[in-house]
Amino acid sequence: MSDTGQRLPGAAFDGAGDIADTFRDPVSGDYRQETMIINMGPQHPSTHGVLRLLLELDGETVIRCKPVIGYLHTGIEKNTEYRTWVQGITFVTRADYVAPFFNELAYCLGVERLLGVEVPARAQLIRVLVCELNRITSHLVGLATTGLEMGAVSVMLYGLREREMIMDIFEGLTGLRMNHAFIRIGGVVMDLPEGGPRKIRDLIDILPSRIDEYETLLNDNPIWRERHEGVAVLSAERCLELGVTGPVLRAAGSTADLRKDMPYCGYETFDFDVPTRTEGDAYARYRVRIDEMRESLKIVEQALVRLMATPGPVMIEDPKIGWQSRLSVGPDGIGNDPAYLAHIMEESMEALIHHFKMVTQGVRVPAGEVYSTVEAPRGELGMYIVSDGEHRPYRVKIRDPSFVNLQALPDTIEGYLVADVIAAVSSLDPVMGGVDR
Amino acid sequence: MSLEALAATVAARYPDVVVARGEVTVVLDRGELLAALAWLRDEPTVELGFLSSITATHWPDRDPAFWVDYELRSMTLHQRLRVKAGCSQDDATMPSATLVFPTANWLERETYDFYGIVFEGHPDLTRILLPADWDGHPLRKDEPLGGVPTWYHGTTVPPVDQRGMA
Numbered sequence: 112m113s114d115t116g117q118r119l120p121g122a123a124f125d126g127a128g129d130i131a132d133t134f135r136d137p138v139s140g141d142y143r144q145e146t147m148i149i150n151m152g153p154q155h156p157s158t159h160g161v162l163r164l165l166l167e168l169d170g171e172t173v174i175r176c177k178p179v180i181g182y183l184h185t186g187i188e189k190n191t192e193y194r195t196w197v198q199g200i201t202f203v204t205r206a207d208y209v210a211p212f213f214n215e216l217a218y219c220l221g222v223e224r225l226l227g228v229e230v231p232a233r234a235q236l237i238r239v240l241v242c243e244l245n246r247i248t249s250h251l252v253g254l255a256t257t258g259l260e261m262g263a264v265s266v267m268l269y270g271l272r273e274r275e276m277i278m279d280i281f282e283g284l285t286g287l288r289m290n291h292a293f294i295r296i297g298g299v300v301m302d303l304p305e306g307g308p309r310k311i312r313d314l315i316d317i318l319p320s321r322i323d324e325y326e327t328l329l330n331d332n333p334i335w336r337e338r339h340e341g342v343a344v345l346s347a348e349r350c351l352e353l354g355v356t357g358p359v360l361r362a363a364g365s366t367a368d369l370r371k372d373m374p375y376c377g378y379e380t381f382d383f384d385v386p387t388r389t390e391g392d393a394y395a396r397y398r399v400r401i402d403e404m405r406e407s408l409k410i411v412e413q414a415l416v417r418l419m420a421t422p423g424p425v426m427i428e429d430p431k432i433g434w435q436s437r438l439s440v441g442p443d444g445i446g447n448d449p450a451y452l453a454h455i456m457e458e459s460m461e462a463l464i465h466h467f468k469m470v471t472q473g474v475r476v477p478a479g480e481v482y483s484t485v486e487a488p489r490g491e492l493g494m495y496i497v498s499d500g501e502h503r504p505y506r507v508k509i510r511d512p513s514f515v516n517l518q519a520l521p522d523t524i525e526g527y528l529v530a531d532v533i534a535a536v537s538s539l540d541p542v543m544g545g546v547d548r
Numbered sequence: 549m550s551l552e553a554l555a556a557t558v559a560a561r562y563p564d565v566v567v568a569r570g571e572v573t574v575v576l577d578r579g580e581l582l583a584a585l586a587w588l589r590d591e592p593t594v595e596l597g598f599l600s601s602i603t604a605t606h607w608p609d610r611d612p613a614f615w616v617d618y619e620l621r622s623m624t625l626h627q628r629l630r631v632k633a634g635c636s637q638d639d640a641t642m643p644s645a646t647l648v649f650p651t652a653n654w655l656e657r658e659t660y661d662f663y664g665i666v667f668e669g670h671p672d673l674t675r676i677l678l679p680a681d682w683d684g685h686p687l688r689k690d691e692p693l694g695g696v697p698t699w700y701h702g703t704t705v706p707p708v709d710q711r712g713m714a
Contacts, residue, residue: 508603
């Protein structure tokens with residue numbers, strides 16, 4: 112960390128007053144006449160959602176860049192403070208909506224640590240399975256949008272086509288394509304559906320050849336390489352100073368991956384590699400993401416094999432914590448449990464009262480604080496969860512990797528061309544739902 | 549390094565160390581915060597050179613009213629440490645950690661935006677997620693939640709904390 116504190120992102124800006132004022136000359140107070148200030152976004156199609164970049168240009172060269180965020184802020188963290196612990200899951204899953212399972216997992220792992228409970232082995236495996244499938248869909252979206260922005264529209268179509276196959280699996284598994292609220296405190300909400308493993312097996316058979324196809328199309332494509340090689344370079348040292356994690360950090364030579372470094376959900380028992388590159392540019396990030404998809408498939412395959420040999424509940428037995436209804440996805444996509452319904456409506460008054468308490472108040476979590484982390488597709492996803500012993504959280508802070516990684520953007524593009532801004536943003540792969548929360 | 553060893557190493561210098569739920573927390577006075585963060589970053593036996601997160605919690609009826617929370621991670625020794633420092637409601641200021649960890653820039657802006665804690669020495673302490681002309685700091689517990697007026701007989705949907713559920 113040699114130049115710590117020497118050059119801070121955004122340090123040249125005085126943010127008081129109107130944002131555009133930050134581009135005034137500090138001495139004369141006028142805008143400089145020889146440069147041009149333009150807005151890229153918030154509605155520019157290639158800004159990955161509603162990201163606004165204020166760029167000061169000298170010809171085609173970016174002199175300064177100031178990201179302006181918050182256009183998608185929905186107050187998820189504040190909302191969780193006024194809902195039950197279980198309802199919190201439906202909020203946090205909407206933060207980084209491209210990788211919803213990771214938000215749910217980080218939140219539930221945190222709450223489970225506060226409760227001091229372990230989830231059943233089968234639930235662990237299903238969590239790993241859906242998260243690794245989700246990592247693939249997330250990287251496919253990253254690849255597809257990058258393709259769109261670079262003019263490689265066929266890559267966009269292929270990427271979204273393969274993603275759709277996995278979205279079908281998610282829909283069959285959870286009833287929803289996104290925002291699943293599938294991972295719950297104490298396990299997962301339901302077991303794999305009939306025919307689910309078969310569908311995942313089919314995916315494992317098809318996807319490797321599709322990934323090969325992307326690589327054939329792109330790895331040595333002169334335009335792709337020209338747009339990505341040497342663009343938006345970040346050294347590993349600079350990444351760590353700026354808090355950048357995930358594929359961006361690993362593309363700069365670091366092996367940091369929470370699945371290996373601080374394993375959770377039994378990741379230490381799976382056999383997989385952490386792909387790295389050393390160049391630290393946009394091309395290296397693309398290659399790392401492609402390789403990570405292959406590694407994720409390896410994990411999915413192992414999880415599937417182990418699921419065959421691991422029967423058992425997918426939700427913790429403790430009725431004070433686990434949801435007692437055993438749901439399944441019906442033909443209409445809506446889950447239900449007729450036996451449980453009959454039990455609470457016709458047989459047992461106590462069961463009905465308990466059900467009512469679980470729905471309206473849910474779990475009571477002992478007072479304390481935890482910081483639970485998972486390796487999301489974009490890096491370290493952390494949840495700082497504080498409980499004051501009540502039936503709803505006192506504070507949930509989502510440390511979203513998109514938010515922190517985006518901070519590095521000015522560092523990567525100041526001094527480069529406008530066209531590189533597009534490649535730089537897409538190589539950092541921010542999801543604005545996660546950035547703004 | 550085990551949790552206990554990490555706790556012991558830190559406690560030798562900053563005695564207020566708590567180990568709970570597999571996590572180590574050190575509570576500091578805000579005056580010694582920056583020196584402590586720099587020491588934790590550079591000390592070869594702990595190597596906590598990566599700042600994951602900064603946030604705060606608000607306890608309006610207690611003193612200190614704000615706890616600012618720093619989550620440190622070691623990329624080499626694979627361990628974590630939480631650093632906490634408090635400040636009162638009337639004097640909601642903290643020294644800025646941007647010179648120790650550049651990543652603190654946006655994280656402190658967010659904490660300022662949500663809680664109104666002023667990080668002294670921050671190069672650009674402006675709102676980040678809320679609009680620049682927003683009034684108040686919404687994650688403070690004493691911030692009014694507001695209701696929603698409706699057209700139905702002039703009634704109002706009450707604020708979420710007054711609906712009697714959850």
